[in-house]
Amino acid sequence: MENSGRREFIKKFLSLAVASPIISYPEIAAASTKKSKIHYTFPDKPFQTIYKKGVKKGGKLVIIGGIHGNEPGAYKAVDILTEISLVQGEILLIPRSNFTSILAFKRGYNGDMNRKFAYIQEKDPDFPYVKKIQEIIESFKPDAVLSLHDGYGFHITNKNAWGQCIVIDEKIYNNFHLYKTANKVTNHVNRFVNRENWKFPVFSTETFHPDTNHKEQQKSLTYFCLSKCNVPAFCLEVSKQLPSLKEKVQFHLLMMEKLFELFSIQITPPFNSIYNDFLEKFRRKAKAEVVVNINGRSVLISGRKTLKIPRGSEVKFIDFKGKSGTFGVAEGVNLNWRSFHMGKTLKVKIKDDFQSLFSIYFQPV
Template sequence: MRLFLSILVFVNVVFALEFSVKENGKSLDDNNTVLILGGMQGDEPGGFHAASLLLSDYNITKGKIIVAPNLAFESIIARNRGNFGDLNRKFAYIDENDPDFHTIERIKKLILDPEVNMVINLHDGSGFYRPQYESKDKNPNRWGNTSIIDQSEVNSTKYADLENIAKEAVENINKALIKEEHQYHLKNTKTQESNDKDMLKALTYFVVSNHKAAFANEASKNLPTHLRVYYHLLAVEYYLKKANIEFQRTFDLTPNGVYNAIEKPLEVKLFNDKILLYLDKPANAINFLPFPINQALNYKASNEITAVVLNSNSFSINYGNRLQTRLYPDYFEFSNALDSVEVIVDGKNIKTNFAQKIMVKNNFKIPSIAGVRVNVIGFDRGVDESDILISKNQMQSRYSLDKKRKIYRVEFYELKNANLADQVFEKKNNFKEIKKVSIPAKAIEKAEKKDKFIGMILVEFQ
């Protein structure tokens, strides 16, 4: 057993957090597909939040985008520029033994997809670029708030006139500046002409040398994240228009609209839809959270830059560079006896699946189920808490999932000797495995003596 686990751990280390690739929209005959990349460096949240929103909050109604929002996902979660050095200097040459080899290969494959004719790479750069020296933060060596191209033209069938397209992008962004000092500029690095050693190794040069249009957009690191995202999205929307791509989005493209889109509550589903964590200003820790010993430790989040990660004695949920909360596991054998339960909410009988949140105005009650006990976390009335009318003032608020003290867990357990029949559920899609996990043997031994965990719902008091 010990040997088996150590092999498992090894395999997981090799395939650490991989970046996501998602499509939005449908490609048309005229090939208007744009590839958008974010998170090339882990410490550039403007780029990876902007790219993430293009998947979570945009609906492409004509044409298609392919988005990889979190290229250096490990570095994003670890909050550093690049775990194994700068990913954006590895496109000309990479050693097969480089830990980023697999990642670079995946990115190149996306770029070389015949369907893709334009590539947009989103970065956060220092200060504000100015053609003439103005100050320490505003001068020709700064990268912030620029549209960057490697050369004036590219030998491609579409979007060959890089300079004029980027110029137009700059003009468009400058019509929507929040402050005059944020003004965008075009920066042509003339990568090949000037034999720019760094830029020759970068992603955009790889794109143009493969006869496709590449634009990099840099938002200034001097700006708060939501303003960086605002400028990134202004740029991206202009390029999409250029590619004849149409879309709708769920928020207004204003600093406030972007801020609210980034800060909206996260939803993380665990273990094939057994548990929902609704993270709206979450508590710092979620204790005694049921974790399975007999099924995959996996999760699905409401965006692509969220990950559940193993730490030494806990798990953490990270949203981009930000820690959301820590999970302290309590291991159980999981049961598939039920996938839905009844709840009486404010006098009304409803049926709900697990991993759902129910809104409660005054009170709720769980009708008892044979062979099952109910545990309302933060309500202390005994072993089984079914058939009891529960209102908010009876709850111990320190057990709430959130700092507003409104959201509580209701957990269902199969009694040890009930021997309820397992149901077969539909296969769940898009769940990602939590990496590098090995369950302590002691926890497994303990779990085998306990009741089985069936599922959880959340109640939110209004």
């Protein structure tokens, strides 16, 4: 998200920016401590949280996507909800809870984030994000937390697979009838499923049992919600092995449609129409524009480009304009770094989540 001041600033200099293929940049002496290299700076990665409230009183949900970065059905489904309005109830959306892993298209670029909710070291690059998620749940006090995933396989045919099911930590925990709720949701979704192996069962990991087979789940987000916040939580899992992103998003929306009804949350436009909108947007290629400041001079780049840059220069990425998943990934550089020096040509891939849009090459001269 960008603030309006920043937008104004960008508008102002855009009128001055010259988009010619070869640009000479003012050389700045001693700007960099390593004069033979170029110093690059990236902005903080966005951590988007969106709150929506309806006029009518209803339930409250926190909905979290993208804890695992290679599960696009999950974070795209939450992202779609950022564009709707609420008639009844309240929702707080965190579409890209692990944006670093999303950009890397890895389950966990810094290890599995869903094993860091019982304990996380302060030096862990995921620390600020895990803490933010925990603080949001603690302060918002929702009626439930939904954590969306694209798991492996199909649970109905393979009990060791986590795809295509709703995962709960216990059938009943305190006064929360997790199984009863999850079962209503799977019954609803299964009415739309014509293949037997795509049907959704409820999978209880019985994480609170002393002899549980899933001790690792005691470090998860849903276990944190139940054990530390007394908030019921559900893992909505579609399968990674569904034919395309479309089916993954569709099943996530179907699960949320029923959960919204059960928690007295009403949205507009309705779920079937937001899915059709998604299909429409899915067909169009995402576009992006990048604002880069080189030794104090800003340029706007919207397609593949090679820039010849004097050694010792300062290159600052100011803004990645596009959809919410737009950001730059410097090839061969640790994705957690915001600032680094590079003496050879640097390729920066401009991405929209897992999709590469174009690349910018910085050639030292």
